[in-house]
Structure formats: C-alpha cells, structure tokens
Amino acid sequence: MARRSTKCEYKGKKFDSLVEREYYKILEQRQANGEIFNLRIQEKYILQEGFRDSDGVKIQAITYAADQVYEDKDGITHIVDVKGSLETVEQVFLVKWKMLKNIHRDFKYHIMLKYDGKWWDVNSTEAKRKLKELKIEKKTQREINKNKKKNKRKK
Structure with a gap:
C-alpha cells in the first residue's frame, strides 16, 4: 500500500507523519499538565528474536x-x-499489534485516528460506532452532491 505521509521534525525528534507529530504535541501538553509521564517516541519492541535456521541462514x-x-x-504503560x-491500517501492522x-x-493500547477534525481511539x-456513522454521512452527502451535478447537466 502506498503511503502519503510526510516525514517531519519537531524539537529535534523525527516523526513518520504530520499527524503523528500533531498527536505527539497533544501528549506533550498532557505531560506538561502532569496527566502522563515519561513520554517517548519510536520505542522498539522485539516481537520475535532473530535466529539461524537449519541451514545456518x-x-x-x-x-x-x-x-x-x-x-x-x-504507572501503566500506554502504546500509541x-x-x-x-x-x-495494514495487515502487517495488525499482526505485529x-x-x-x-x-x-x-500495557494499554491505542490506535489514534484523526477524522473529521477530531481524534478517535x-x-x-x-x-x-461514531466513525461508522460519520463515514455513512459523508458518503451520503457525496452521493447527494453527485446527483445534484447530474441533474444540473440534464437541464
């Protein structure tokens, strides 16, 4: 799947996308307010150790x-x-998740998505439920607009 994300930097930290940086700023503010602690980025976790197969590869x-x-x-760790x-949300991500x-x-786990100007876990x-409703509303609105354009062309 092609990604359209733009790598960026903020306060010397590198982010894989603009939305990732944007959400980091929210967490940074929560940390400043004393709501969360020990905020860090790009922390690596080993899901399966490397090994050599029967051929030594x-x-x-x-x-x-x-x-x-x-x-x-x-003191509970949250992964975002x-x-x-x-x-x-790719298949490889879901397996690793x-x-x-x-x-x-x-640990507590959060997949944060910015949709319609609001952050959703x-x-x-x-x-x-709400994301499904919003998608249906937007799809319906697009169809209404499409039909309006068709009707204008017919006149």
Whole structure:
C-alpha cells in the first residue's frame, strides 16, 4: 500500500507523519499538565528474536516501533500508534499489534485516528460506532452532491 505521509521534525525528534507529530504535541501538553509521564517516541519492541535456521541462514528479528509510549498516573504503560486514516491500517501492522499485545498484556493500547477534525481511539466501541456513522454521512452527502451535478447537466 502506498503511503502519503510526510516525514517531519519537531524539537529535534523525527516523526513518520504530520499527524503523528500533531498527536505527539497533544501528549506533550498532557505531560506538561502532569496527566502522563515519561513520554517517548519510536520505542522498539522485539516481537520475535532473530535466529539461524537449519541451514545456518540468519533470520532477522521481528520488531515493532511504537509511535508514542507513555505512562499514566498508575504507572501503566500506554502504546500509541497514530494513523492518518483507517486505510493505512495494514495487515502487517495488525499482526505485529497482536503479537505486541500478547507479549505485553499489562500495557494499554491505542490506535489514534484523526477524522473529521477530531481524534478517535479506534479501539473503543463508541469510536467505532461514531466513525461508522460519520463515514455513512459523508458518503451520503457525496452521493447527494453527485446527483445534484447530474441533474444540473440534464437541464
């Protein structure tokens, strides 16, 4: 899948996309307010150690780099992955996400998506329902506009 993300920098930190940087700024403010602690980016986790197969060929480790990681007031680690759209949630990501959840079952996980000007944690049931409604509304509005254009051409 082709990515349209723009790599960028903020305060000497490198981000894979503008939305990733934008969400980091929100977390940075939460840290300044004392709501979260130990905010960091691109923290790597080993999902499976590298090894040598029966022929002696080296097989690389499987790793995952979290967009953002922080601790809450209770000391619970939160892993955040920021997506520009639901279409950027790729199969490889989902497999790695499941592997990470299996290894670190005591962590909290968030897939943050900016949609219609608002941030959504797509792991929450409410967000899934609301995002579905918004997509249907936008699709319906596009169809209405399309039909209006067709009707104007007929006149």
